[in-house]
Amino acid sequence: MTKPGTSGLIFNEPELWEKSREGRCGISVPRSDVPRAAFDPALTNDAPELPQLSELDVVRHFTRLSQWNFCIDSGMYPLGSCTMKYNPKTNEVQAARTGFAAAHPLAGDLFSQGALKLMYKLEQMLGEITGFPAVTLQPAAGAHGELTGMLIIHAWHAKQGKQRSKILVPDTAHGTNPASATLCGYQSVNIKSGPDGILEPDTVAEAMDEDTAGIMITNPNTLGLFEENIKEICDIVHAKGGLVYGDGANMNAVMGIIKPGELGIDVLHLNLHKTFSTPHGGGGPGSGPVAVVEDLIPFLPVPKVQKENDTYSFITDCPDTIGRMHTFYGHFGVMVKAFAYILSMGGDGLKRASQLAVLNANYIKESLKTTLDLPYDRPCMHECVFTDKTVQEHHISTMDMAKRLLDYGFHPPTVYFPLVVDAAFMVEPTETESKDDIDQFIEAVKAIVKEAASNPEKLKSAPHLPKVTRLDEVTAARKPCLKG
Amino acid sequence: MTKPGTSGLIFNEPELWEKSREGRCGISVPRSDVPRAAFDPALTNDAPELPQLSELDVVRHFTRLSQWNFCIDSGMYPLGSCTMKYNPKTNEVQAARTGFAAAHPLAGDLFSQGALKLMYKLEQMLGEITGFPAVTLQPAAGAHGELTGMLIIHAWHAKQGKQRSKILVPDTAHGTNPASATLCGYQSVNIKSGPDGILEPDTVAEAMDEDTAGIMITNPNTLGLFEENIKEICDIVHAKGGLVYGDGANMNAVMGIIKPGELGIDVLHLNLHKTFSTPHGGGGPGSGPVAVVEDLIPFLPVPKVQKENDTYSFITDCPDTIGRMHTFYGHFGVMVKAFAYILSMGGDGLKRASQLAVLNANYIKESLKTTLDLPYDRPCMHECVFTDKTVQEHHISTMDMAKRLLDYGFHPPTVYFPLVVDAAFMVEPTETESKDDIDQFIEAVKAIVKEAASNPEKLKSAPHLPKVTRLDEVTAARKPCLKG
Amino acid sequence: MRYLPHTRQDIDQMLAVTGHADLNQLFETIPDSAKTKTALTLPEALSEWDLNTEMEELASKNAACGSYTCLMGAGSYDHHIPAIVPYLISRSEFMTAYTPYQPEVSQGTLQGIYEFQTMITALLDMDIATASHYDGGTALAECALIALNKSKKANKIAVSSLIHPAHRQIMKTYLNPSEYEMVEIPADENGLTDVAAFNAMDDIAGVAVQSPNFFGNIEDLGSFRAGADEKKCLLIASFTEALAHGVLKSPGRFGADLVAGEGQSLGMTKSFGGPGLGLLAGTKKLMRNLPGRFVGKTTDSNGQRGYVLTLATREQHIRREKASSNICSNNGLNAMTAAIYMASAGKNGIREIAQLNHDKAVYLKNKLVNAGFKSVFSGPFFNEFVVKAPSGFADKRRELAQKHNLYAGIPLESYYPDMTNHYLFCATETVSRHAMDLLAKEVQ
Amino acid sequence: MRYLPHTRQDIDQMLAVTGHADLNQLFETIPDSAKTKTALTLPEALSEWDLNTEMEELASKNAACGSYTCLMGAGSYDHHIPAIVPYLISRSEFMTAYTPYQPEVSQGTLQGIYEFQTMITALLDMDIATASHYDGGTALAECALIALNKSKKANKIAVSSLIHPAHRQIMKTYLNPSEYEMVEIPADENGLTDVAAFNAMDDIAGVAVQSPNFFGNIEDLGSFRAGADEKKCLLIASFTEALAHGVLKSPGRFGADLVAGEGQSLGMTKSFGGPGLGLLAGTKKLMRNLPGRFVGKTTDSNGQRGYVLTLATREQHIRREKASSNICSNNGLNAMTAAIYMASAGKNGIREIAQLNHDKAVYLKNKLVNAGFKSVFSGPFFNEFVVKAPSGFADKRRELAQKHNLYAGIPLESYYPDMTNHYLFCATETVSRHAMDLLAKEVQ
Ligand SMILES: Cc1ncc(COP(=O)(O)O)c(C=O)c1O
């Protein structure tokens, strides 16, 4: 087998200001057709010290920089919890249409019917996929959705007349879950998952009380396991007057299979930049819509999209709303892409995507479980989590394997998360990777595990092919240098 | 100095059919809304054996391939005779406008006024730049322009009543010149340039006779030198009833400085994909407009664009025309880009581009002339030509230096052309390269010449950083494998 | 489906390895009772071509179709975007990469964001800037929380009533579950935040002032700095129009402790309001209180320069419930967009474009006033200003949009109920004199 | 000017090195008498923004503005282009590279073109294909020259009169300076090339037949193969619609010696007729006679697979006046475009799309005939066909374009003067039944 990773010619490139020369300008300054209106000098500064470059300088700079990046389009990106599936190019075409890209958010409903209709329909479709009657598209990312959802839970308790102080958060939860809860003033109570990697109703029942606002639950969880007791757990929480928050970032495993809204979950956020194929952009922007059950609809953020006859409008007159979460309506440009994706896939296509995502993950799990330690040996959903136990004897860690995978031409899995597993190595292939590429990945991991015994130094000093080797993160944090 | 070249992670990628799997399809097959109309099976084949891939397979395949290429956007490309200047991105935006990209060539004049007007105006502007009264945009590339021009000369002689059999071609000419002449049935007579690297009137006078159709002259020539005797030479040729063909591929040196039409040249082609910034595309498409003097206008190819009042139309009714050179009107998409470039630069901008192109070339010539052998030590135009004489003692050739430059992160100059210089090393920086990048290039050449003495093996085995090392071109030609 | 590479044979072979009879059986751990009984009721899958038709139909129902004259701002601005910006940003290597957690293969994103941080500090004259936030409003809300959380005693944040109304609403939403209180500083008759009213307030952890403010007027941040010093509270400067800093005295020069703003003007389309770019900067002292990611410079094991995400101990994935914020994904690609834009414009370009915005806005205001609109405030503004329109303008405005594709201002009444017939106008470098003259003629 | 990086200081420093006083002095070797006396009289430089306005104004004056229904073919076809094609092809690494003369840093272009060559041979069932030519017409002219140059005695090329008229004109232009003669084979009453007429010809070096021919009819290449065998001349098959080969029996199966055609349908826009893609294929025997570039597979000094331009000894830069052709730059990027398109469509996709073209064309023809048009030929066609329109259709046709943005056929009279009121219609996969029904209703 030839591994995808190899080395080639790329280019060094200094920081922008090292290239700057007084008098260069890379932008076309518009011609002025009006008189100059000078400012009172007291109001002004010197021009900001931005670098001065020609257009080619800028193009070459960022082209070179880009070539130092790994991306989905260049290779498999099996980052657990991140759903790095193919980002269809047609989605970009759709979002770039002048009618969307150049739309002003305050042009007024009359002149925004296309955008409003798209948002309305997308809300409906996400409601159908998740099994909820209403959705807000306003949250700008998953964590923002969590905050929105938790604010709704907070507002609901307030409306019930008695606020609560705690929230249950399983140990497998993503870090954003407790952080979002904190922003709502809730104290997180850590809930241990059971020996099977999933939550046990008894544990929840023990922790749940009437000063607890509810539970935040990720299903499938970050171990890639389905929370089988979800209905029972919801019942327990509801019985004590709590609400269930669902982190739906892992929805890619279960579209068309389960609907969280049918399982007792009250509020759920989705990550359009995962499940719905919008690009991650090296950090964002994302979009984190939130779906709610009937009783929570009054608390949704404003403005909301409303349809009357065939006309769409924004409404803000909602007395119980938590208020506004975004300056305008959220990441509309991201919504367009997700909308285009859902229309392209259809219901059957989405279900098939989930089936194949789960197939890919189980295939990897089965193929590697004798090579790597698999702490929870059970059928998984969209991802599977290994540890570095089998290579520890060679003093090789998950980090070493991850870095070595780069030399083989694969992006490493998510490492050291979830925290419940020591030195986790969390693989989420997604459905858009073919068996052939997955087989190459499996071979690479096997080869690396062999190298762990035969040539551990090679792993410890990995990666060898990228432009830079391992970076000194300790000094970076101790003596932060955050600007040039 | 840090050199730009370094190595990084890139990816192996098999040939398309090695990735093919029965049943995959990367295109969205349109929904049918009409009945199937089956063919008589006798008329049909099995489906052609194209590879079967998913959309991501295709995207990843070509993304990986692209990363194996050097390009202007990634580094300096000082290829002599090729004018690898920056290709502005806005030109691409213009050519992609629906009104241009989706225009059908046979929609009729009434529905093609925008395209016709653009072509008309571009002809006018190129006429102004070159000093000729008429231009055809039909030729698809430089060599195609040469053929067009030579056909015009051929037709003119025929019209004079006596065809001639020979054509003078200087030894510095591009290979396309004699090849184009041959296509017109002319026998090329090789003319030696003088000791200064330029043509001497006497040599031309000696060769020119009344069976010679004319001369093909490149000015500035491929040594980067201005043919100072151009007017005298034109007079000599004209006196014997010949015509002067000008290869204007090097027009980038002299825009706004000279106008070939004022010097006695009768026919001239331009390369829009050089002087006028349209991208070379890894081989084409180009565009090679041809400009002519008044007397030759009747011979221009049809269809021609005509303006009457404010309406544009195609005309074909030209009895002396050489005929048609392209199925439609030439490379319209390329014309749009060149048109956008000229509008962006304006007359002063074009002149400035030429001045700076010449400045850059002279700066390199002066900076390297003590490092490399400079056979013609005189002020140059847009390019300068060195040889490998100073490194021959180390058994290092131009080819070795060229390949080693790749490791330094520069595309090599044109090598072993023009033929009049042994082992030419022909550098054309163009005006869009900054002094800083040029200084880096100069440093790189100096470092390589030092290496030639200190570490010749390193040069002979270069390049070391690209994905592949030197390729076996001999076997490739002896046992051609032209398909997979 | 062209996105799904699995052939029948692939599936069979893979199921054989996983030991399942078919795809449905893969979900064996999900109790039957949990499975949904109904197939997804969604529109049938569209081909790429039908999708194009459907999407263009929707897109064409927005005002933005074709080229229109945009005299609206209020947090979303119509600026020229050089062709190289979308071109470069759409390179797969930027667009389809994840957050740069593996720095060895993310140096492109990392150096770019580091450069972004640096240029933002240059633009604002601040010590440090984060790697981006969702938008100006959420960035401002985070700043309010920083001020309040840092304060030992004070539990109020003073907020100018001339901060963008939506930003104030977001702050309110964010503060709602807390014990903190948000108090508004009224506007004075010059359309500026009443500094005297602020000076009279007690128990203030921070004061937030937007300049240019929602009315477009340039605030005297210096007086708020003085007032904040008096109270020993933090000064938070905010903005919605990043380009204003191309010419106006920067918040850093006024001594702001925190700056939050919207960066959409730096190379991003309006895109019906998002994604934009939340900008967040602060003094060095506040470094560990700032939310979200930072890129820092360091070296690799060979001593080569390189960049990493750093100071992660403030962040949710390390600190969980004790994190400085819950933010995870930010608006990274938009930060990269802004970096490309700022590098293109450069020191002189941004100054020139900023000045041109002002020139156009002054021209427009004069034209409108000559045409019978009333100037409402007389102080200096950047590219937005408020006028009172003659009655009947609401209808005229709709007509202008429908007939001339010209969008004339934003009515202020819904934000400030006493401002009937008041409109907030904006003119940027994209607006031609011709269009402004046309407007003036039409409303005469 | 943003494309020119030179600062004042750069220029001064560089002039100091070159020893010139100013930029003008750089041109000292040009005699003053040769220098032009007048500055370039060109429009003043436009900013990027004014350029956008000016170009959109021109673009909007073409029929293509917005989405229109294109029932025209005749060498330029309206097909769907997947979003990935322009996306990938516009990557700088493909777009801004030169001809791959330095193979070590051009493997992307080289492997891509090698794959292109391979897929073209698969599409046409030929032994080899070149790395592209300018367009179908120039490729065909080159084929004629090959046949004529190879032939020891015969000096005529027989050309079907149903080859695209423009292609025939190009051949004529190319052959004009030579001693060679081009003779046309007439059409029979079925709209097919008259094979009997060809069989009766003498002194023929090659015969060129287009299928589907200019009328859209599918020729019986087999009978021309037989005739050519008889004469020991070369059979040149040509085409203007590459997609036809997705379903029709390939020229290779008919035993063509040379194939020339237009590849625009393989992922390229119509672009007012160019740049398209000249396709040129031949038998192995003719390898060294073919014009232009080839990419070949080889190995590097480490034995790794790699690709190079090869067989350059046929080419002008080595052989100069003795080269097989003068071609240098070809249409490489369009060849890459076709490679991406063909890889996306694949075996099944291209078959399905080709069939769909036929389905639509048959539907359209039936509709038109029912609406009163006369079917002119009754044999099989691919996606184009000829009908005779009722009188008055010329006006109706203009009206359809102006009112319904529907372009109904191409009048044939200018090509074949006796074909008054005859129109060549084309229907591809992009045309909806709805549009065809509308047309039928309008012309009823
Ligand atoms: C399970 C889970 N929840 C929440 C989030 C937070 O989403 P975002 O990064 O969009 O804020 C993530 C993303 O990493 C996640 O994986």
Ligand SMILES: Cc1ncc(COP(=O)(O)O)c(C=O)c1O
């Ligand atoms: C001087 C000169 N003439 C003619 C040509 C031929 O131009 P093209 O490659 O466009 O056919 C070239 C290109 O290499 C050239 O440099």
